[in-house]
Amino acid sequence: MNPSLNAVQQNIQTLYQLLDVAGCDYAVYDTGRLVTKISNNDFIAFEDGLKPYPTPIQQMAKFALVYWPKQSKHNPYIWFLNLPIDEESLINSGARNHFVSIITEALGSTFAAEDSAQQKIPDNPYIKPPEEKKLAILNAKVKQDLGQPASPEYLKCAAYFENYQAGTQQASSWQQLSTQGMADFVTDLTLPNNQNSFDNVYFDLPLALQTELASLLEHAVISRALANRLIRSVRQQQFTLDQSLTNSLRILASHANSQNFRELLIDLLATESGKSTDVLTVLVARNWSALQQDICLVAFLEHIAVNTSPSVFNALFADLVAIPSLRKPIFQLLAEELMLPETRKALRNMVSSQQRV
Known part of the structure; x- marks a missing residue:
């Protein structure tokens, strides 16, 4: 050498x-x-x-x-x-x-x-x-942060939403948009023109496009106005367990630490949809910042302790305590004798099952 x-x-x-x-x-x-x-x-x-x-x-x-x-x-x-x-x-x-x-x-x-x-x-x-969607979003964020031009496909995407708003764009033509173009566009949603056209048409978009966008928008920052409309929509749909619900939760990732979202989370946990493993997984994976408030954290832990299978509880709990901003609060709550009774039972069952293996 x-x-x-x-x-x-x-x-x-x-x-x-x-x-x-x-x-x-x-x-x-x-x-x-x-x-x-x-x-x-x-x-x-x-x-x-x-x-x-x-x-x-x-x-x-x-x-x-x-x-x-x-x-x-x-x-x-x-x-x-x-x-x-x-x-x-x-x-x-x-x-x-x-x-x-x-x-x-x-x-x-x-x-x-x-x-x-x-x-x-x-x-x-x-x-x-x-995976591909994260690569596209990363590429968009890097170009934005370094002052580089967006992809040529960006303009096609921006035009799609502008024309859709004007009523001159066929809904099905979204399939001609590239993943990178959409990623560049949602990364630039803070621009007034983009925000205006997107906010005005989002609820009229085909569900397939909303679902495609959700995997990109969860990494972006949507407007407070759109976030509030999404929250109202989830409530108006009575927390129906469908693709629109999981899309909305993912898109709301940038507003998960807002009071409106925390109130939505508490109400969601009281519904049948709040017992869905898919919904609970999205909440932990994308909306964990809502749980930095003790009221939400206690409600969520007690909820999964009672309403999920042992294997699902174990996976969700392990994921939560791995997040540094939640790890200390969780152990502090567990140190208080009268807090989290159902969570304690679930943890004891987890330890017992591990000892039997």
């Missing part, structure tokens, strides 16, 4: 140090639950073992590390990383160090200067791209 390369490897302990040595700026996006940006300061604290990963899933930190040579944002590179974490969502430094060593051994410390560098990374267990 080259002595200078060996010295570089010994000095590099983290991904952010690796990128600094390579002369790169970078941005980090969670790709596990919702495609959202993680600040560089929070990412550094995570890598240094000072903070848990904010949104873990399946005991993994799944994120896109987007980097580019300084002063050259036109052609960023992306690593889709899946790093194991411990039960408190802190980084597994051994796995991270292993990945860093793979990069430095294969590419050296000047990898960002080579256009073909991405093709030289050896197979490893840490790089795995997310």
Whole structure:
């Protein structure tokens, strides 16, 4: 091994140090639950073992590390990383160090200067791209954050909703829109023209298109006006368990921490639809921020303890306590003797079943 390369490897302990040595700026996006940006300061604290990963899933930190040579944002590179974490969502430094060593051994410390560098990374267990919709949303968010133009398909999508609003667009023609075009459009819903045309036509769109959009909109920010209309619609439909309900819950992800949504969640739990495994899974996977309020957290935990099978309760509870913003509040509630009686019973049953295995 080259002595200078060996010295570089010994000095590099983290991904952010690796990128600094390579002369790169970078941005980090969670790709596990919702495609959202993680600040560089929070990412550094995570890598240094000072903070848990904010949104873990399946005991993994799944994120896109987007980097580019300084002063050259036109052609960023992306690593889709899946790093194991411990039960408190802190980084597994051994796995991270292993990945860093793979990069430095294969590419050296000047990898960002080579256009073909991405093709030289050896197979490893840490790089795995997310599914298509998340890739499209990530691409849209990166282009927006770096000031790059949206895809050519974006204009087709914007025109579709404008023309639909004007009554000059056939509903079925949405199938000609590309996933990337729709992702670029929903990422730009903060633009007044886009927001206006979309908000005005959403409830008239074909259910198939609403469902297609839900898998993109859950990563975007819809207007407060549309969020309130969705909440009213769910109530007017009397919480009927259908595709529209799960679509609405997913689309409302960006407003899950609002009081209106929390009130909706409490009322939903009192219905038959609130017992649906699909609905409960969406609430945990996409709307968990609503549970950061103790009233909602207690109601949800007691609800799943009584109204789900042991296997479903175990899976939902494990997912909830894996989220750092909920883990501490849950254990604090369990430490209070009179709180969460049904949850305690379900947990005792879980422990007993595990001991019998």
